[in-house]
Amino acid sequence: MKLASKSKKRLEILEALTEGITHPEIFETIDYKKQSEDKIKQFMYPHVVDVMTEYLMAQKGIGRSEAKNKIKDMLLWEGNVNTTVKNIMFMGTQNRPDMVFEISDLRVAIEIKRGKSGSDLRSGIGQSIIYSTHYDFVITLFIDTSDDKRVFNSRNGSNEINFTDTLWKNYNIKFITV
Numbered sequence: 001m002k003l004a005s006k007s008k009k010r011l012e013i014l015e016a017l018t019e020g021i022t023h024p025e026i027f028e029t030i031d032y033k034k035q036s037e038d039k040i041k042q043f044m045y046p047h048v049v050d051v052m053t054e055y056l057m058a059q060k061g062i063g064r065s066e067a068k069n070k071i072k073d074m075l076l077w078e079g080n081v082n083t084t085v086k087n088i089m090f091m092g093t094q095n096r097p098d099m100v101f102e103i104s105d106l107r108v109a110i111e112i113k114r115g116k117s118g119s120d121l122r123s124g125i126g127q128s129i130i131y132s133t134h135y136d137f138v139i140t141l142f143i144d145t146s147d148d149k150r151v152f153n154s155r156n157g158s159n160e161i162n163f164t165d166t167l168w169k170n171y172n173i174k175f176i177t178v
Contacts, residue, residue: 003172004136010106014137014174016055017101017108020048021141022178033145037114040143041077041098044112048075052101076100090130097131097138109135116146125167125175132171142177152177 004010021044026032030043049071056067076085077099087094097109109131113124121142128140144151154160155177167173 003170004106006172010137013055013101013103013106014108014139016051017048017110017139018174018176020044020051021110021112021139022176023047023051027143027178032114032143037098037112040114041112045075045077045099048099074101074103076102088130088134090133095127095130097127097135100135106137107135109138111138111140112143113140114143114145116144116151121151128167128173128175129171132173136172138171138173140173140175142175144177 023044026040026044026047030040032040035043049068052071052075053064053068056062056071057064060067062070078085078096085096085098085100087096089095098112099110101108101110109128111124111127111131113120113127115121115123124140124142128138131138142151155164164175167175
């Protein structure tokens with residue numbers, strides 16, 4: 001599998017998308033420990049649109065309204081009844097990312113997982129690896145809902161850093177924990 005190049009422009013897009021899905025207002029406003037993934041994504045969507053609109057305005061020198069309309073066309077998610085995120089068949093099962101961002105020749109899958117156990121974590125990682133076979137990049141956001149924030153607090157351990165570095169280096173998966 002040949003990985004997509006990690007050009008400066010592509011990395012800027014990934015950073016902007018990451019900023020949108022991790023916007024502080026998302027996690028400071030809603031009780032994400034009690035909300036479903038669908039509710040979290042619904043609250044997240046306008047933040048992603050806003051951040052990516054700003055990005056496109058700066059890159060293309062276009063007005064806010066035009067940029068926002070273009071971003072809404074580029075950001076596919078199941079919360080929008082007018083768009084369809086296509087399924088990927090893998091080992092007889094259908095899988096699809098929560099959101100897809102497409103700009104020019106770049107396709108980014110975004111997977112949102114919430115949970116407090118290892119199985120929740122492994123599920124998100126497994127899905128991300130599947131998506132990496134069909135998309136240039138994958139951004140996986142794991143939302144730690146454990147009371148002691150054990151997943152979040154251990155993200156900087158040496159095993160965890162080595163693993164997330166390997167996901168990035170070998171699969172173009174950016175793994176984030178909040």
